[in-house]
Structures are given as structure tokens and as C-alpha cells.
Amino acid sequence: MSRSAHPAGPRHADVLSEGHYAAPPADLNSLDPKVWAQTVTRDADGAVTVGGVSVARLAEEFGTPAYVLDEADFRARARAWRTAFGQDADVFYAGKAFLSRAVVRWLAEEGLNLDVCSGTELATALSAGMPADRIAFHGNNKSAAEIERAVGAGVGRIVLDSFQEIARVAHIAQSLGRRQRVQIRVTVGVEAHTHEFIATAHEDQKFGIPLAGGQAAEAVRRALKLDGLELIGIHSHIGSQIFDMSGFEVAAHRVVGLLREIRDEHGVELPEIDLGGGLGIAYTSDDDPREPHEIAKALTEIVTRECEAARLRTPRISVEPGRAIVGPTAFTLYEVGTIKPLEGLRTYVSVDGGMSDNIRTALYDAEYSVALVSRTSDAEPLLVRVVGKHCESGDIVVKDAFLPADLAPGDLIAVPATGAYCRSMASNYNHALRPPVVAVGDGAARVIVRRETEDDLLRLDVG
Numbered sequence: 001m002s003r004s005a006h007p008a009g010p011r012h013a014d015v016l017s018e019g020h021y022a023a024p025p026a027d028l029n030s031l032d033p034k035v036w037a038q039t040v041t042r043d044a045d046g047a048v049t050v051g052g053v054s055v056a057r058l059a060e061e062f063g064t065p066a067y068v069l070d071e072a073d074f075r076a077r078a079r080a081w082r083t084a085f086g087q088d089a090d091v092f093y094a095g096k097a098f099l100s101r102a103v104v105r106w107l108a109e110e111g112l113n114l115d116v117c118s119g120t121e122l123a124t125a126l127s128a129g130m131p132a133d134r135i136a137f138h139g140n141n142k143s144a145a146e147i148e149r150a151v152g153a154g155v156g157r158i159v160l161d162s163f164q165e166i167a168r169v170a171h172i173a174q175s176l177g178r179r180q181r182v183q184i185r186v187t188v189g190v191e192a193h194t195h196e197f198i199a200t201a202h203e204d205q206k207f208g209i210p211l212a213g214g215q216a217a218e219a220v221r222r223a224l225k226l227d228g229l230e231l232i233g234i235h236s237h238i239g240s241q242i243f244d245m246s247g248f249e250v251a252a253h254r255v256v257g258l259l260r261e262i263r264d265e266h267g268v269e270l271p272e273i274d275l276g277g278g279l280g281i282a283y284t285s286d287d288d289p290r291e292p293h294e295i296a297k298a299l300t301e302i303v304t305r306e307c308e309a310a311r312l313r314t315p316r317i318s319v320e321p322g323r324a325i326v327g328p329t330a331f332t333l334y335e336v337g338t339i340k341p342l343e344g345l346r347t348y349v350s351v352d353g354g355m356s357d358n359i360r361t362a363l364y365d366a367e368y369s370v371a372l373v374s375r376t377s378d379a380e381p382l383l384v385r386v387v388g389k390h391c392e393s394g395d396i397v398v399k400d401a402f403l404p405a406d407l408a409p410g411d412l413i414a415v416p417a418t419g420a421y422c423r424s425m426a427s428n429y430n431h432a433l434r435p436p437v438v439a440v441g442d443g444a445a446r447v448i449v450r451r452e453t454e455d456d457l458l459r460l461d462v463g
């Protein structure tokens with residue numbers, strides 16, 4: 001089962017010998033702008049402020065744990081993506097990374113489009129006023145009700161993920177008297193990792209229709225025949241937390257190969273290509289993500305080059321960054337509860353949240369950094385493991401990190417880069433009440449998603 005089934009984790013000395021952790025940062029009080037939201041600074045007293053609001057005030061007013069989101073940073077990143085891709089491309093924010101009505105409004109205002117993966121994400125987007133034609137609907141098993149809702153609302157595109165779905169969406173669109181714009185999601189045989197990709201001839205995952213064996217070409221054949229569908233393009237999403245563009249290069253090559261086959265067989269040049277999301281962010285100072293303008297330039301060049309070689313008109317490109325927009329804009333604020341030094345092993349620092357507000361460490365072995373934010377300290381660096389309060393020994397927030405040795409219960413610590421896939425994957429394990437999301441900017445803070453209450457939970461429990 002979990003990590004708890006394994007023998008005790010690395011000994012203190014082993015961890016220290018791993019190089020990565022061998023040297024504590026030169027200054028524990030400094031905050032690396034790579035991993036912290038744009039407006040995060042320390043004030044004269046040493047306390048951290050974000051959007052002009054001190055973390056002490058945030059903790060007092062909203063409690064801990066809390067996700068604190070820098071609105072100016074979110075808007076700046078959204079705008080940077082929009083600007084980088086320009087008017088001849090579309091940027092769809094992947095709502096599953098973190099979705100709330102405030103975020104939807106910011107995106108609408110900044111000129112981005114939105115990806116949703118469920119009827120409820122769609123409802124959230126529509127209720128916040130995102131125009132339906134700027135919404136794309138994804139998923140490998142959309143229900144008939146969800147498809148009806150999406151078609152009925154007039155979403156800009158539905159991304160088809162299986163043969164059954166091609167027929168299903170066509171049928172529903174026709175019965176509603178619509179012609180639904182669709183893309184077909186293909187798997188190109190590229191599995192992207194952080195610093196490598198493994199090209200596999202064989203596909204083994206639930207998403208998409210494989211190019212291999214002519215399956216994607218058959219899907220296109222069927223979609224082109226159905227009156228309820230307007231096939232506008234091909235979609236590919238190769239993975240997540242990617243730093244290396246070579247996976248996109250292979251994907252673009254293969255997708256353009258399919259576009260060429262389609263032109264040759266049907267005399268149709270599909271007007272759009274979607275390269276998905278998955279662009280990496282810095283969780284620790286060791287990560288070096290690319291800027292949106294570099295990514296836009298690289299992707300545009302790749303697609304243009306491939307299309308020229310295939311003598312195709314360059315299609316309109318779209319991308320779907322989720323993490324790369326929202327991830328860096330938020331941190332999780334915790335209060336330290338207990339500190340347990342285990343002789344010869346390590347020191348455990350327990351916070352008032354854990355795997356219920358950040359499952360990524362347990363789920364993906366994700367790395368995070370952490371800092372003392374309620375004050376500065378001149379104490380020696382101490383290698384610690386930050387853990388939550390849940391009944392599971394795999395309940396780890398930050399595996400290995402340096403915090404000042406004088407850390408004490410009541411101190412506030414914060415884990416940066418938790419904007420993506422933390423609140424959206426949060427759970428009620430141990431009947432934890434999911435933390436609020438507090439947006440800060442211009443010296444003010446407001447709750448955009450409130451903390452759950454005991455009443456919220458008890459209301460679901462109908463006895």
C-alpha cells in the first residue's frame with residue numbers, strides 16, 4: 001500500500017548525502033522568486049507579506065491552513081500566456097488545476113479560454129459568465145447528461161476521446177438540432193516526463209485514440225461522416241510538469257502527419273491543432289521552467305516547420321496550461337503544531353493540514369519547498385520533514401527541507417507553488433474541513449472559496 005509499508009525512510013545521513021539536500025540554502029530567510037508568487041516579500045519586521053497583506057493578518061482573519069492566492073500574479077501569468085501566443089492562437093486555461101468563479105472572471109477578462117472536464121466544472125464556468133463558445137469540454141467518459149448540457153450551452157468544442165463518444169455526441173447534437181464543433185484527442189505514442197520522453201509504439205493509458213494502427217484515422221473518417229459534428233482539429237496532450245520541448249516536437253510531428261493523411265484521404269485541411277498543457281513550474285529552486293514567450297515561440301516554430309514539410313496550411317494552434325498559470329500564484333499557509341526530533345533519524349514538523357489539502361507529495365512523490373514566514377530567524381538550518389495531522393504515515397507535505405532550528409509551535413510556515421492540483425484535489429480525510437482560498441491584492445484580502453464548516457459536512461450525512 002502506501003509508503004508506510006516500506007522500511008523506515010532514509011536516515012538523516014543518507015538524506016544529507018543525496019547532494020540535493022546536502023547544502024542548506026545560503027540564507028533561510030530569503031524567498032526564491034522562482035517558487036514564490038510575484039508580490040511575496042518580507043516586511044521590515046521579517047514577516048512575509050503577499051499582495052501587501054501580512055501572513056500574520058491572513059492567519060488571524062482566515063485561520064490556517066489556508067491557500068493564499070496572489071491575484072495580480074495570476075492575472076499577469078494569464079496575460080503573459082495570452083500575449084505570448086497572440087491573436088492567431090488560443091490559450092485554454094485547464095480548469096481542473098484550480099477552478100472558482102473568481103478565477104473564471106479573471107480569465108474571461110484577460111482574454112483566455114477555459115477547459116472543463118465535468119458537468120460541474122462547466123456549470124461553474126457558465127455561472128461566472130465565461131462565454132460558452134470559449135469553453136472546451138474534455139474527458140474520457142462524459143455522461144450523456146454532461147454532453148447534452150455542453151451541447152445545449154453551446155460550448156466552443158468538445159474533445160472526443162473514444163469511438164463511442166463520437167457517435168454519442170453526434171447523436172445528441174443532432175437531436176438538439178445542433179452541429180457541434182469537435183476535436184479528436186489522439187495519443188501519439190509519446191510519454192513525456194520532466195526531463196525525458198519515452199517513445200512507445202504501444203499505447204497503454206485511458207485517454208485518447210491511438211494514432212497507432214490507424215485508429216485515429218478511423219475516428220476521423222467516422223467523425224467527418226456525421227452530420228451532428230463539425231470536426232475542427234486534432235488534440236494531443238502528452239503529460240504534465242514537462243520542461244523539455246522534445247516531447248511536443250514528436251507530438252506535433254505525428255499530429256501533423258495525421259493532418260496530412262486526412263488531407264490526402266478526404267481533401268480536407270483541418271483548421272486547428274491543440275497541443276494540450278503540461279508545462280512545468282518551479283516547485284523548488286532546482287526547477288527551471290521556460291517563460292511563456294519561449295514556449296510559444298518553440299511550439300509555433302515546430303508546428304509551422306512540420307506543416308511546411310507536409311505542404312499544409314499552418315493550423316490555428318491552441319494550448320491548455322493549467323499548472324503553469326495557477327501553480328506558482330498560491331502558497332499554503334500552515335501553523336506549526338508539534339516538532340518531534342527522532343534521534344539519529346530526522347525531525348518531524350507537524351502542521352495543521354496535510355494530505356487532505358495537498359495530496360501531491362503522497363500521490364506523485366512531488367517535491368516542495370517551505371519557509372518560516374511569520375518571522376525571520378538567525379538559527380542554524382535544520383533538515384526536517386513537514387507532515388500533516390492525518391492518520392497515515394504517508395501524510396507528508398514536504399519530504400525534506402531546511403527550516404531554522406529554533407522553529408517552534410505557533411510559528412507560521414508556508415509551502416509555495418500550491419496553486420495547482422491542491423485545492424482541486426483536496427479531500428475530507430479524517431473529516432478535515434477543506435481550507436479556504438484567499439485572494440490577495442492591493443493590500444486587501446478576500447475569500448474566493450470559503451473554508452468548509454462542520455455543518456457543511458454534517459449536512460451531507462443524512463443519517
Ligand SMILES: *Cc1c(COP(=O)(O)O)cnc(C)c1O
Binds near residue numbers: 115138239321323
Ligand atoms: C491536465 C490537462 C491539462 C493541463 O495540464 P497542466 O499540467 O495543468 O498544464 C491540459 N489539457 C488536458 C487535456 C489535460 O488533461
